[in-house]
Each structure stands twice: as structure tokens, then as C-alpha cells.
Amino acid sequence: MSNERDIKNKIKSNSSLFTNFVKNAVSASPKVQNNFLDVSTQVALTVQKILEDADLILNLEYKGKDFWSENKCKTSCFVDGGVDKTSIISSAPLSIRTGSYIVKPDAADKNREFFEESMVFLGDLYDPKNELYDFAEDDFDEDQMLNKKKDGARIIFEAVTIVKHILLNRKFDYCFLHGPIEATVMPFTVMGFPTFTKFAVENMLPFYSKNKLNAEARHFINVYLEALNSIKKSKFPIYGIVETSNSAPYIKNLLFNYKSKGTISEKDFKNTLATIKKYKITDSHLLEIILQSGQAIKPLEVKKQIQGFGVTSGSAWEDKMDSFPSVHIGYIKINNHSAPIRIETLNPPKNLIKDYEYILATAKLLPNYGFPVGLNVVDKFAKIPNWMSKASRKYYATHLLKQAIRSKDQNTISLAVKILSKKVRSWRNRPLGGLAR
Amino acid sequence: MNTKKWKSIGTVLGETNISEFYFSLKNYKAKKGDIITTESKVPSSEGKIEEVTVWGKISSIESSNVFFPTEAAQELTNENINIRDTILPTTRDELICKVIILGFTLKNNLKLMPLNYPVRPAAPVSYPSSEDVEALLISDLNSEHPLFIGSLLARDAVKIKIDADNLVSRHVSIFGMSGSGKTVMVRRIMDELLKKKYPMLVLDIHGDYLGFIQKQKKLYPKNEVKLFYPNLSVSSDDKEIIYTLIDKLGNSLTDPQKDFLSSLLEKVKYEGGSLLKYIELLVRKAREYASDPSKSFKNIRPASMYVVVRSLGQVAKKLKNMEQTNFRHRQKMSKLKFEELPDAATEPEKIINKGQLSILYLKGYENLPASAIVSILLENLFKHRQEVEEEIPPFLTIIEEAHNFIPSRSEDKDNLPSVDTIRKVITEGRKFGTGVMIISQRPSRLDETIASQCNSQIVFRMVNQKDQRATTRDSETLSVDDSKQLPNLANGQGIISGQVVNFSLPVQIKFDAELINDDIGNENFISAVENWDDKESVKQRKKFAKDFSNITSIDRRRAN
Numbered sequence: 001m002s003n004e005r006d007i008k009n010k011i012k013s014n015s016s017l018f019t020n021f022v023k024n025a026v027s028a029s030p031k032v033q034n035n036f037l038d039v040s041t042q043v044a045l046t047v048q049k050i051l052e053d054a055d056l057i058l059n060l061e062y063k064g065k066d067f068w069s070e071n072k073c074k075t076s077c078f079v080d081g082g083v084d085k086t087s088i089i090s091s092a093p094l095s096i097r098t099g100s101y102i103v104k105p106d107a108a109d110k111n112r113e114f115f116e117e118s119m120v121f122l123g124d125l126y127d128p129k130n131e132l133y134d135f136a137e138d139d140f141d142e143d144q145m146l147n148k149k150k151d152g153a154r155i156i157f158e159a160v161t162i163v164k165h166i167l168l169n170r171k172f173d174y175c176f177l178h179g180p181i182e183a184t185v186m187p188f189t190v191m192g193f194p195t196f197t198k199f200a201v202e203n204m205l206p207f208y209s210k211n212k213l214n215a216e217a218r219h220f221i222n223v224y225l226e227a228l229n230s231i232k233k234s235k236f237p238i239y240g241i242v243e244t245s246n247s248a249p250y251i252k253n254l255l256f257n258y259k260s261k262g263t264i265s266e267k268d269f270k271n272t273l274a275t276i277k278k279y280k281i282t283d284s285h286l287l288e289i290i291l292q293s294g295q296a297i298k299p300l301e302v303k304k305q306i307q308g309f310g311v312t313s314g315s316a317w318e319d320k321m322d323s324f325p326s327v328h329i330g331y332i333k334i335n336n337h338s339a340p341i342r343i344e345t346l347n348p349p350k351n352l353i354k355d356y357e358y359i360l361a362t363a364k365l366l367p368n369y370g371f372p373v374g375l376n377v378v379d380k381f382a383k384i385p386n387w388m389s390k391a392s393r394k395y396y397a398t399h400l401l402k403q404a405i406r407s408k409d410q411n412t413i414s415l416a417v418k419i420l421s422k423k424v425r426s427w428r429n430r431p432l433g434g435l436a437r
Numbered sequence: 438m439n440t441k442k443w444k445s446i447g448t449v450l451g452e453t454n455i456s457e458f459y460f461s462l463k464n465y466k467a468k469k470g471d472i473i474t475t476e477s478k479v480p481s482s483e484g485k486i487e488e489v490t491v492w493g494k495i496s497s498i499e500s501s502n503v504f505f506p507t508e509a510a511q512e513l514t515n516e517n518i519n520i521r522d523t524i525l526p527t528t529r530d531e532l533i534c535k536v537i538i539l540g541f542t543l544k545n546n547l548k549l550m551p552l553n554y555p556v557r558p559a560a561p562v563s564y565p566s567s568e569d570v571e572a573l574l575i576s577d578l579n580s581e582h583p584l585f586i587g588s589l590l591a592r593d594a595v596k597i598k599i600d601a602d603n604l605v606s607r608h609v610s611i612f613g614m615s616g617s618g619k620t621v622m623v624r625r626i627m628d629e630l631l632k633k634k635y636p637m638l639v640l641d642i643h644g645d646y647l648g649f650i651q652k653q654k655k656l657y658p659k660n661e662v663k664l665f666y667p668n669l670s671v672s673s674d675d676k677e678i679i680y681t682l683i684d685k686l687g688n689s690l691t692d693p694q695k696d697f698l699s700s701l702l703e704k705v706k707y708e709g710g711s712l713l714k715y716i717e718l719l720v721r722k723a724r725e726y727a728s729d730p731s732k733s734f735k736n737i738r739p740a741s742m743y744v745v746v747r748s749l750g751q752v753a754k755k756l757k758n759m760e761q762t763n764f765r766h767r768q769k770m771s772k773l774k775f776e777e778l779p780d781a782a783t784e785p786e787k788i789i790n791k792g793q794l795s796i797l798y799l800k801g802y803e804n805l806p807a808s809a810i811v812s813i814l815l816e817n818l819f820k821h822r823q824e825v826e827e828e829i830p831p832f833l834t835i836i837e838e839a840h841n842f843i844p845s846r847s848e849d850k851d852n853l854p855s856v857d858t859i860r861k862v863i864t865e866g867r868k869f870g871t872g873v874m875i876i877s878q879r880p881s882r883l884d885e886t887i888a889s890q891c892n893s894q895i896v897f898r899m900v901n902q903k904d905q906r907a908t909t910r911d912s913e914t915l916s917v918d919d920s921k922q923l924p925n926l927a928n929g930q931g932i933i934s935g936q937v938v939n940f941s942l943p944v945q946i947k948f949d950a951e952l953i954n955d956d957i958g959n960e961n962f963i964s965a966v967e968n969w970d971d972k973e974s975v976k977q978r979k980k981f982a983k984d985f986s987n988i989t990s991i992d993r994r995r996a997n
């Protein structure tokens with residue numbers, strides 16, 4: 001284990017903690033700047049001590065050739081979603097799809113690997129007739145709302161893709177999702193966030209018929225909760241894998257547990273949390289310094305949705321937060337030059353070491369990036385290819401003009417033409433409710 | 438044509454235009470050079486929309502596994518991991534094909550028309566049946582006299598034919614490195630033309646075409662196949678050629694010596710017949726003048742005259758040598774009947790005649806005399822075609838190892854007489870029915886004017902970049918994509934382009950094994966050695982060699 005000098009050196013030798021700090025140093029007070037190295041070293045030493053005390057550090061084994069020849073019979077599924085970045089003024093196009101890469105290495109060519117496209121949506125979110133979200137007159141800042149809608153759609157699509165694999169009773173040894181296994185739902189609890197259309201929900205969760213799909217049941221929160229509950233029931237292990245953490249859920253929970261046990265005083269706990277916040281220290285930052293390549297830390301149970309936190313408080317959905325399953329979070333450090341990756345599951349892993357070693361091996365195949373290669377593969381697959389984007393942009397452009405022409409209103413038509421000839425998304429005079437009116 | 442039966446092999450990608458498109462190909466469903474189709478719609482002149490079949494040729498294929506991260510290769514190598522054991526994708530090669538659009542056809546009509554409206558992105562791409570591809574090619578070629586040469590590369594069922602009329606009148610070049618299949622191709626074409634009784638003259642340096650003589654009775658009973666050996670007979674009109682021959686074959690002469698040679702040629706009239714005889718006559722006469730200089734050449738010193746005598750003697754010796762070498766080669770093939778080449782000036786019909794193939798066997802001759810022989814021969818034959826009262830039918834001249842007869846000016850070969858002749862024959866040939874087929878391993882070494890007059894090209898494997906460049910430079914129809922393929926072609930695979938076809942096609946030439954001259958299986962050195970038996974003279978030499986070497990070694994022994 002590292003001593004104080006080691007840790008200091010590690011921090012200075014270009015760790016992400018240090019880089020991140022240098023980036024933010026301009027805005028930090030002189031005192032914070034001065035103390036950064038000492039404080040972070042002290043935090044790291046303390047966390048390391050607790051991790052050791054709680055016996056949370058695991059040494060994983062990786063024997064490349066042997067590992068793969070022993071594990072070639074396993075079937076793995078990798079899931080990721082891709083969102084098209086296209087945007088045209090005055091319409092909110094969304095091309096989104098989720099893909100699965102399913103591979104069983106020792107199968108014959110024909111059956112060895114499958115790329116599946118599970119969920120696709122191609123539409124205009126400003127179009128009242130779009131099939132994804134119910135149309136809502138949003139007074140909320142439109143850009144932010146639009147991004148939320150896109151995020152919400154992607155999160156649901158990814159979850160639903162996994163649910164479909166479960167429903168179809170696929171025989172996987174592992175399933176991995178690119179991203180958190182349970183997203184923070186807080187952003188979608190804002191007032192005015194639209195509900196999914198009946199059509200969308202029926203397609204996403206065919207078994208979900210609660211209350212005849214009333215508006216409340218079709219809200220993101222309920223649909224997502226339903227999907228998560230299905231995922232939790234899966235017979236095969238499902239892991240969400242996150243590249244870097246920009247928060248410190250593990251450390252905070254670790255400290256919280258120690259506080260609850262009485263090992264840490266309430267005051268020390270509060271102060272440390274404040275320090276972490278002040279210096280913008282994250283799980284990734286600290287564990288990058290503490291863990292050696294090939295080491296992992298055992299998962300901790302963490303609540304993702306915290307009641308009474310931020311925007312959620314007072315929201316209509318506040319009570320719902322407790323119904324969300326808790327998440328088991330662990331970390332694996334793949335190599336010496338990248339931050340550890342975060343591993344999330346809804347259930348505590350049954351074969352922790354085996355599973356983590358599998359994840360380590362898949363990430364070793366991407367030796368520089370240090371991330372499971374299967375997720376990299378499916379990421380490329382799910383990504384909307386460029387030619388598709390071009391095609392979809394053309395589709396929206398003509399779609400928009402057609403709508404304008406149908407309105408037979410000269411002003412609307414000339415407006416549409418003007419809009420089409422603009423490229424940047426600076427147009428602010430979008431007629432309310434779209435051009436179809 | 439039942440388009441429903443065609444297999445779907447991919448999808449048109451991205452943005453398209455009227456001359457090319459890209460499509461993503463399903464694994465192993467088509468290859469470079471394949472002809473494929475996609476259904477499309479075009480506006481007709483009457484303002485209707487017509488459903489059409491667009492035909493195209495795959496001009497290149499790129500394969501990439503977009504899902505395979507390069508980083509992974511590093512780990513696989515370092516850890517010696519078998520990729521098939523890992524979760525890395527191994528079967529998802531993305532194949533993107535570039536297609537050159539050939540045109541479109543309407544329902545129930547195979548006439549290929551130029552496309553004037555882009556194909557539809559995302560449309561399925563199909564692999565048409567062999568019969569349909571063949572039907573399209575034939576209908577498109579629209580030839581009165583198609584010649585069968587082989588099949589579409591790696592698509593055996595699609596037979597490829599080329600247009601004989603363009604072939605014999607518009608000139609063809611056949612390029613490719615040694616052993617790539619040029620001669621096999623020429624023999625294939627000759628076989629077809631023989632059946633059409635088209636007269637041909639082949640300049641054969643290696644004896645590659647002697648098979649036609651051997652198999653004449655069996656394969657071409659209705660044709661005549663004649664085998665000639667050269668006869669350097671010149672007429673008084675060919676004085677320049679004679680001068681060049683003597684000048685180039687003999688020792689280099691000073692200006693006064695050259696003057697003497699010219700005067701000598703003036704004085705000693707040539708009556709036609711053997712050039713060798715004439716030169717021998719020149720030697721005699723020159724010696725006479727030299728021994729009595731006062732007689733006719735007052736201002737030339739006898740010493741200079743003797744130099745010319747010696748030089749002429751040199752020329753005579755060389756010519757005799759070449760004749761003898763050629764003779765010895767002929768003797769080896771005792772079963773074949775060789776005839777002396779008739780005088781093309783007076784008896785052209787003995788060389789060019791309906792249904793006749795004439796092979797001029799040039800083995801043993803150096804460039805210059807061979808060039809002179811060819812120049813005189815073609816010059817005369819051409820004259821007979823040019824005249825109002827044609828004495829011989831149109832014919833095709835096949836020039837093997839053409840760099841020997843029409844070297845590029847940059848090659849710095851002193852101007853061979855055949856260059857001008859062939860240039861004339863080829864540029865005016867269209868009018869007079871004197872087509873030429875040029876065969877060479879080194880297109881970059883050929884006379885550019887002549888090479889660029891060849892309106893059709895058949896190119897075989899070619900690795901040398903200079904030659905590749907020369908080939909594409911001389912061709913208007915061979916694309917860059919085509920030329921990229923050249924180094925990878927196998928024996929007998931060529932790309933045919935130009936007026937004998939309508940668009941360039943990769944072809945597997947049919948191999949006519951029976952047309953090989955089996956008298957000289959000269960490519961099989963191993964079995965030649967296996968069956969080697971020393972000649973009597975060599976045996977004798979070897980028998981005594983030991984004894985002689987003993988003598989020498991004893992002789993050299995130091996006294997002690």
C-alpha cells in the first residue's frame with residue numbers, strides 16, 4: 001500500500017485529480033490552491049486506511065491467454081444507445097437507437113456474434129404528432145427541456161433493451177450496459193416534463209398496462225421504475241459500467257457507513273464531505289491514486305435517488321424516490337494510466353471476483369482506454385452513422401417544408417424557407433406549437 | 438430476364454449520382470469486377486416515370502472491421518491471445534463497394550442506355566443471374582462477329598465475347614509481364630479468326646505459334662497454316678534499308694568511309710534476291726576498287742576502302758550467322774515444314790490469303806535485321822492493300838515482343854526501319870484493313886504514337902509501375918481502379934477494354950491447351966534436366982577431360 005510520499009507523488013504526477021484541480025485552480029481561492037496537495041493527500045490516505053480496514057480492496061487476476069481460452073464459452077451482451085446530434089432550427093429532430101452486441105466466442109462463425117438494433121426512433125420532438133412524447137406546451141427553457149427529453153428517451157431505450165433481452169429469456173452469462181445501471185431521475189421530475197405517448201409505452205414495455213396507461217403511469221419516472229424492477233429480476237448478472245465518476249458516491253457512502261457504525265464522528269464526517277466538495281474530489285480521482293492496476297474495491301450499496309435532494313424536493317415525484325432500487329457500486333482499476341471504471345449492479349454480485357475478473361479481461365482488450373471492449377464495439381454500432389444523419393437531416397428539412405406548404409399560409413411558407421436556409425441553431429422566433437398550426 | 442430471381446447482396450449507400458454509387462455488401466456475396474444491379478426509377482422523355490434496372494460494375498471493394506479497435510491488436514499480440522477466444526468481433530467486416538454505373542435497361546429490353554437520373558439510396562443491390570449478365574453483355578456489344586475469349590473473372594458461367602470487326606480494324610495492344618498469359622490470349626483470338634478465315638500474319642520470335650502448324654489438320658482442316666523463315670531479299674527500292682543495315686551491323690565508319698559505301702551502293706546495282714549475296718558481291722567489288730584505286734575513286738584513300746571491305750565482310754558474316762542460327766532452330770523441329778518467305782512485293786498472295794495463317798519464324802535474328810525484314814515485308818503488303826486493284830484481302834498482323842520492332846524513341850535504339858512502317862500501317866490501317874495486334878511485356882518501352890493508336894487493350898498481370906503508367910496513359914478506357922488490380926491478376930486473367938468491348942471487363946481467358954507447341958516444352962527446365970543426355974561431342978569431351986587435366990597437373994608439378 002502507498003505511503004504519504006507515494007500518494008503525493010502520484011497526485012502530482014498527472015493524476016486526473018491534479019489535472020482537474022489545475023484546471024479549476026483559477027477559480028479556487030489562494031488558500032484552497034495552497035492546501036490542495038496536502039489536503040487531497042490526507043483524504044486519500046484516510047480513505048485508503050478505511051478501505052483496508054474494511055477489507056474492501058480486491059486483487060484481481062488477469063492471465064490474458066488462459067483467461068480467454070477458459071471463458072470463450074460465455075455469452076455476453078453489450079448494450080448502448082446512440083443519439084443523433086443533428087439539429088435544425090425550429091425542429092427538434094431525434095434519431096436514437098439502441099444496439100446490442102451479443103457474442104459467444106467459441107460459437108461457429110454464423111452464430112458467433114450478433115448486432116441487434118432493439119429500439120429506434122426517428123422523429124421530430126416539436127412535431128405534435130411525434131410518437132415518443134406527448135406534446136406539451138413548455139414554458140420551461142426549451143433547449144434544456146429538449147436535452148432532457150433526448151436524455152430521457154435514451155435512458156429509457158437502453159433500459160428497455162435490457163428488459164427485452166430478459167423477457168425473451170436470452171441465455172446470457174453477462175449483460176453490460178454502457179453507463180449507469182440506474183440513472184439519476186431527478187432531472188425528469190421537473191414540472192412540465194412530458195409523458196410518453198401510449199404508443200411509445202406499449203412498444204417499450206408491452207406487459208406494462210397499469211391503470212390503462214394513464215398519464216401518470218406514462219411519465220418517465222414510472223416507466224423507468226417499471227423497467228428497473230424488471231431488470232432487477234434478471235437471472236443473469238447485469239452490470240452498468242461508467243468510465244469516470246464525476247461525483248463521489250462510493251466515498252461518501254463509505255464514510256457514511258463508518259459514521260453510522262460510530263467509527264467516524266458526525267463532525268469529522270460533515271467536515272470531510274465539505275472538503276471533498278470544496279476540492280471537487282471524486283471517486284475516480286481518489287481511487288486512481290489508491291488502487292493499483294488490476295485492483296478493485298468491493299461494491300457498496302448506494303441509493304441513487306435521494307429524497308428531498310435538490311429540485312426533487314417538493315416535486316410531485318418526491319415520494320416515489322424511495323421506491324427506486326438501490327445500486328451496488330464498485331470500482332476496478334484496469335491499468336496504471338487511467339482512472340478506475342465504475343461497476344454498478346442492482347443486485348449484489350453473486351460471483352464478485354469472477355465477474356470483476358471478466359470485466360477486467362474485457363477492458364484489458366482495450367489496453368490504453370481501459371474500458372470493456374464490448375461496450376466500445378456496441379458504441380460504434382449504436383452510433384448513428386454519418387450518412388444516416390445526413391439522410392435524416394434531409395428528411396426533416398423536407399418534412400418541415402411540406403408542413404408549411406400544407407398550411408397554405410404564405411407567411412408560414414416563407415418562414416419555413418428562411419429557416420431551411422439557416423444553419424445555426426440561433427433561431428429564436430419559432431412559432432409556438434410548430435408550423436403545423 | 439427475371440429480376441425476381443436475382444439474389445439480394447447489399448444496399449445502396451449515401452449520396453448517389455448518375456455515374457457511380459457505393460453499396461454495403463453482404464459477406465462473400467460479390468467480388469471486384471462483378472456486374473450487379475439495382476432497381477431504380479427514371480423520368481422518361483414523355484414525362485412518365487419508368488422502372489428500370491441499373492447495371493454497374495464493382496470497381497473496388499474496401500473491407501474494414503469498424504468494430505475492431507486497433508488497440509486490441511496490441512493486447513492480443515502482447516499476451517499471445519487467440520482472437521477467436523475473446524469477445525472481439527471477428528465476423529463483422531464491413532464491405533463497401535464502389536460501383537461504376539454502366540447504364541440502365543428497361544423491362545424486357547436489354548439495350549443498355551446511359552443513366553440520367555441518380556439511383557436511389559437505400560435501394561437493394563442484386564446479383565443478376567449469369568444468363569442475364571451474359572445476355573446483357575452480348576446485347577450491348579451488338580456485334581456482327583463476336584469472338585469468344587473466356588469468361589468474366591471468377592464468374593465462369595458468364596462467357597465473354599469481343600467484337601471481331603473492331604479487333605481487326607482498330608488495333609489491339611496486349612500487355613502484361615512475362616508469363617502472364619498474353620500469348621495464350623493471342624492464340625485464343627487467332628483460333629476464332631481462323632474459323633472466320635481471316636488472314637493473319639504472326640511475327641513469332643520464340644516459336645510460340647508453331648502449335649497451329651502441328652494441329653492444323655486436326656483443328657483447322659479448312660485453313661492453311663504456313664510457316665516461313667525469313668529471307669533477307671530486298672529490292673533496289675530498299676536502298677536505304679540496305680545502307681542502314683550495313684552501317685549499323687558493321688564497324689563504325691568515318692565520313693570518307695561512309696562516302697565510299699554510298700558510292701559503292703550506287704555503282705553496284707542490286708538486282709533483287711538475297712541480300713547476303715549482294716553484300717558478298719559488294720565485298721568483291723570493293724576489294725577490286727581498293728586494289729586499283731585510280732580506276733573510279735580518285736579522292737578516297739585505299740586504306741579507307743579496305744576498312745569498308747572489312748566492315749562489309751563483318752556484315753556478311755553476321756547475316757550468315759543469323760541465318761544459320763535460325764536454320765539450326767528449324768532443323769530441331771524436323772517435323773515442321775518451313776518455307777522461305779516469298780517476296781511480298783511480287784507474290785503477296787502467298788503470304789496473305791483467305792483462310793491462311795502465316796507465321797514468320799524470326800528466332801535467331803538480331804533486332805536490326807529482324808526489323809528490316811519486317812519493315813520490308815509489311816511495307817510491301819501494305820502497298821498491295823493500298824493499291825486500287827487490291828491483290829490481297831484485309832489481314833491482321835500480330836507482332837509478338839513488339840518492343841523489338843517499335844521501341845520508344847527514348848529507348849535510344851537507332852531508328853529501326855520497322856518503326857516508321859508500323860506507324861504508317863497502324864495510322865492508315867483503318868482505311869485499308871491492315872489491323873495490327875501489338876504484344877509486349879514492356880509497354881513503357883514502346884513507341885508512344887503506335888501504342889496510343891491501339892483502340893483496344895487487354896492487360897494482364899503487371900507489377901512494374903512504369904509499365905502500369907504507360908498502359909493507363911495509352912488507354913482511354915482503362916480506369917485507375919482497373920490499373921490498381923493489375924499486380925494481383927493471376928495467369929490468364931486480364932482486363933479488357935476499348936472498342937472490342939463496351940466497358941472494361943476483367944476476364945479469365947480460356948486456355949487452349951491443344952494450341953501449345955509441344956515440340957519445345959521449353960518452360961520445363963526441370964524435366965529437361967531430368968531427361969538430359971549429353972550430346973555425343975560433350976560425352977567425348979568429358980571422356981578425355983580427366984586425362985588432359987592429369988597431364989596439366991603433372992606438367993605443373995614442381996621438381997623436387
Ligand SMILES: Nc1ncnc2c1ncn2[C@@H]1O[C@H](COP(=O)(O)OP(=O)(O)OP(=O)(O)O)[C@@H](O)[C@H]1O
Pocket residue numbers: 613614615616617618619620621622877878928929930945946947948
Ligand atoms: N488463360 C489461361 N489459363 C490458364 N493458364 C494460363 C492462361 N494464360 C496463361 N496461362 C499459363 O501461363 C503460361 C504462360 O502464358 P503465356 O505464354 O501466354 O505468357 P506470356 O504473357 O506470353 O509471357 P511472355 O511475355 O514470357 O511471352 C502458360 O503456358 C500457361 O501455363
Ligand SMILES: [Mg+2]
Pocket residue numbers: 619620621645
Ligand atoms: Mg508470350
